[in-house]
Amino acid sequence: MKFLADENLDREIVERLRQNGHLVWYIAEMEPGISDDEVLDLAN
Numbered sequence: 334m335k336f337l338a339d340e341n342l343d344r345e346i347v348e349r350l351r352q353n354g355h356l357v358w359y360i361a362e363m364e365p366g367i368s369d370d371e372v373l374d375l376a377n
Contacts, residue, residue, distance in 0.1 A: 337376045340365050 340361035
C-alpha cells in the first residue's frame, strides 16, 4: 500500500509502515514546510 505521511506524523510510525512493506512518502524527508495545498496535490 502507498502512503503520504505529513511531517507531523512521528518518524517511528513511518518506519514501522516501511518495515511492514508499505511505500511511504514522508513530507519531512521530501519538502518540510510545504503548504497543506501542496501536500494535497502530492496525495492526489
